Amino acid sequence: MFNSRAGTAATLGITADILAEKFRAAGLNFALDANDGRPLDERIGKGLQSGAGVIVAAGGDGTATAIASALVETDTSLALLPFGTANLLARDLGIPLDVDEAIATLTEMKPQRIDVGEVNGRVFLHKAVIGTFPGIAAAREEMRGDRTLLGKVRFARRSIRRIGRARRMAVEIDLPQSGRRIACVHSVAIANNAYDEGLGRFFSRQRLDRGTLTLYLLKRLSIVDLTRLAVEMLLGRWRRDYALVIEDVTAAVIRTWRPEADVMIDGEVERMAMPLSFSIRPRALCVIAPAIGEPTEAGSASCKAAETKAADGKAADAVQQG
Numbered sequence: 217m218f219n220s221r222a223g224t225a226a227t228l229g230i231t232a233d234i235l236a237e238k239f240r241a242a243g244l245n246f247a248l249d250a251n252d253g254r255p256l257d258e259r260i261g262k263g264l265q266s267g268a269g270v271i272v273a274a275g276g277d278g279t280a281t282a283i284a285s286a287l288v289e290t291d292t293s294l295a296l297l298p299f300g301t302a303n304l305l306a307r308d309l310g311i312p313l314d315v316d317e318a319i320a321t322l323t324e325m326k327p328q329r330i331d332v333g334e335v336n337g338r339v340f341l342h343k344a345v346i347g348t349f350p351g352i353a354a355a356r357e358e359m360r361g362d363r364t365l366l367g368k369v370r371f372a373r374r375s376i377r378r379i380g381r382a383r384r385m386a387v388e389i390d391l392p393q394s395g396r397r398i399a400c401v402h403s404v405a406i407a408n409n410a411y412d413e414g415l416g417r418f419f420s421r422q423r424l425d426r427g428t429l430t431l432y433l434l435k436r437l438s439i440v441d442l443t444r445l446a447v448e449m450l451l452g453r454w455r456r457d458y459a460l461v462i463e464d465v466t467a468a469v470i471r472t473w474r475p476e477a478d479v480m481i482d483g484e485v486e487r488m489a490m491p492l493s494f495s496i497r498p499r500a501l502c503v504i505a506p507a508i509g510e511p512t513e514a515g516s517a518s519c520k521a522a523e524t525k526a527a528d529g530k531a532a533d534a535v536q537q538g
C-alpha cells in the first residue's frame with residue numbers, strides 16, 4: 217500500500233508512477249494497486265487474493281498497521297518502505313530509512329515473526345495511548361497538509377497550549393498479575409513489547425518478540441517534565457523518571473469514567489468504547505526485515521510462503537496505493 221500523503225512521500229514528491237519505476241529498476245516483480253477510489257479493506261483483500269507471498273506497506277506506521285491487521289496468523293508477510301514521518305516500526309526492524317536503499321535490500325531481508333498487540337480486537341504494532349496525546353495527534357492530522365514554517369509554528373503553539381491545559385484523569389487498571397487499582401494520570405500507553413534505554417534511542421525497541429505488553433502511566437505532564445524526559449531518553453536513562461510508572465503485562469483492561477475515549481493507535485486516532493481490553497498475540501505476524509535473531513522452527517514454518525518468494529527474487533509481489 218502506497219500512502220502518497222505520508223510524510224516522506226509527500227516531502228519527496230513520490231508518486232505511484234515513480235514508485236513503480238523504482239521497483240522496476242530494482243528488478244522486482246510486483247503488482248501496483250493505484251485505485252485509491254476503492255475502500256481500504258477491499259484493496260487489502262485484493263492483495264491477499266492475488267496469492268502474493270509479501271504485501272508491501274509503502275507509508276508510515278498507520279499504513280503498516282492497517283495491512284498487518286489482515287495478515288495476522290497468515291503465512292503472507294509484511295514488508296515496509298519507510299514513507300512516513302516517524303517510521304517507528306521500520307526503525308525497530310532495522311530497515312533502511314532511505315527509500316532507494318530499502319527497495320534495493322528487500323530481497324536480502326528475511327521473513328521472521330513478531331508480536332502483535334490488540335485493543336478491543338483492533339491490532340497495533342507499536343502502541344495504543346489514551347489521555348492528552350491523542351488530541352495532539354488529531355491536531356497534527358488536521359494540519360498535515362500545511363508543511364510551511366507558519367504551519368509548523370501553529371502546530372507547536374497548539375500542542376504547547378494543550379499540554380499547559382492538560383488535566384489528570386482517573387483510570388481503573390485491571391491486570392491479571394496484580395489486580396485492580398485506580399490511578400490519576402495524564403496519559404496511559406500500552407506498548408507492544410518494551411521501549412529500551414540507550415544513548416539517543418527514542419521510543420525504540422530492540423526486541424519485538426518478547427511476548428509481553430508494557431504499561432506506561434504518565435503521572436505528570438508539563439513542558440518541564442517533557443523536556444526532562446526527552447533529555448533522559450537522549451542520555452539513555454529515562455525508565456526511572458518519577459513522572460512514569462512502568463510495568464510489563466500480558467493483558468490489561470483499562471476503564472475511564474466516560475463511556476468512550478479517543479485512542480491513538482500507531483499514530484492514528486479513533487473513538488473506542490470502554491472498557492479497553494488489551495492482549496498480546498506472540499509472533500503472530502510475519503515481516504520481511506534484516507535478521508534480528510535466529511528464527512524459531514515455528515516462526516520459519518509460518519513464513520514459508522515469503523521465504524520461497526524471496527529466494528526467487530520476488531520479495532515485492534504486491535504494492536498497493538492508498
